[in-house]
Amino acid sequence: MTTDHAVDIDKQVRIYITVFVSLMALTIITVAISRFHLPVPIAVTVALIVAIIKGSLVACYFMHLISEKKLIYAVLGLTAAFFVALLALPVLTVHNGFWIHG
Amino acid sequence: MEIPYTVELRRDTGLNNGKIGIWLFLASEVMLFGALFASYILIRTGAPTWPRGDTILNVPLATFNTIVLISSSVTMVMAWASLMRHRFGTYRLYMGATILLGGVFLVVKYFEYSHKFETGLFPSTNNFLAIYFTLTGLHMLHVMGGMAVNAYFWGPGAKLWKTNPEWFINRVEHSGLFWHFVDLVWIFLFPTLYLL
Numbered sequence A: 001m002t003t004d005h006a007v008d009i010d011k012q013v014r015i016y017i018t019v020f021v022s023l024m025a026l027t028i029i030t031v032a033i034s035r036f037h038l039p040v041p042i043a044v045t046v047a048l049i050v051a052i053i054k055g056s057l058v059a060c061y062f063m064h065l066i067s068e069k070k071l072i073y074a075v076l077g078l079t080a081a082f083f084v085a086l087l088a089l090p091v092l093t094v095h096n097g098f099w100i101h102g
Numbered sequence B: 001m002e003i004p005y006t007v008e009l010r011r012d013t014g015l016n017n018g019k020i021g022i023w024l025f026l027a028s029e030v031m032l033f034g035a036l037f038a039s040y041i042l043i044r045t046g047a048p049t050w051p052r053g054d055t056i057l058n059v060p061l062a063t064f065n066t067i068v069l070i071s072s073s074v075t076m077v078m079a080w081a082s083l084m085r086h087r088f089g090t091y092r093l094y095m096g097a098t099i100l101l102g103g104v105f106l107v108v109k110y111f112e113y114s115h116k117f118e119t120g121l122f123p124s125t126n127n128f129l130a131i132y133f134t135l136t137g138l139h140m141l142h143v144m145g146g147m148a149v150n151a152y153f154w155g156p157g158a159k160l161w162k163t164n165p166e167w168f169i170n171r172v173e174h175s176g177l178f179w180h181f182v183d184l185v186w187i188f189l190f191p192t193l194y195l196l
Helices: A003-034 A038-061 A070-093 B017-046 B059-084 B087-118 B129-156 B156-163 B165-195
Strands: none
Touching: A003 A038, A038 B059, A038 B129, A070 B017, A070 B165, B017 B087, B017 B129, B017 B165, B059 B087, B059 B156, B059 B165, B087 B129, B087 B156, B129 B156, B129 B165, B156 B165
16 A cells, blocks of 8 residues: 555545534534424425435435545436436425326 | 446446446435325324424433434445545455344334334334334335345455455445435434434
8 A cells, every 4th residue: 555545535534424423413403403393394404415415415425425436426427317307206296296187 | 348437437328337326316215215204294284293203212221223324324325435545454344344234123113013013013003103104114125135146245246346446335325325324304204203
């Protein structure tokens, strides 16, 4: 193992610990906010924003997505597009299929 | 016959086959949980009333489990980093801790489920509990699967370290990607089911 490589891993380990502390803090924030009993739309928005931040930290640093190859981004981009379409389907049905009947 | 591109990178993608494979698998997992989340949204928005999760579920236990699972993600990535530093003993410690934390998560979940069943709350009781048991049950199966793979790489699978350390590091990294995904799913399940 070269010295540069060892320094690089040491740097990454420090990042992992920082991310871990951030995730713990965000978990406490999530629970604390829920105690305010905010109106449902606001509570959902806040909870989702915090969850997205936490999820991004895990994906970017623990799963190393921040320095991944283009093909992986392409696979995930396609997945994200289908995922959004999947979540949008229930929303579209609210209007009783207006896009079919005109 | 030797399996190609287990360690060396493919020229066209710049990745080894294992890395592409695990990400494609995780993409399919996103769609699986995505379908269940979409069902949850549909059922919840269509219901005249919906209970707050914290009136039925145990938030302190779930918070504890969130901390346990996040900690296990850190020990998992530290296990991989230990291998990168060629410290096999430290790897074993971190990987052991990851498996142990996964076990703690399951034990806590067992108590949560037991309490629900004892008080007469079953998946058939209402839509909220049906969704709760389906999503957390599927997630628990993933925890079990991840633990089984991690246990293999902690025990018998670790022999590969002596013969082909780079391949072993790759396998642990891929196993870690799945474990972090399991953590990621819980990060969304926790507020969705317990706090809203």
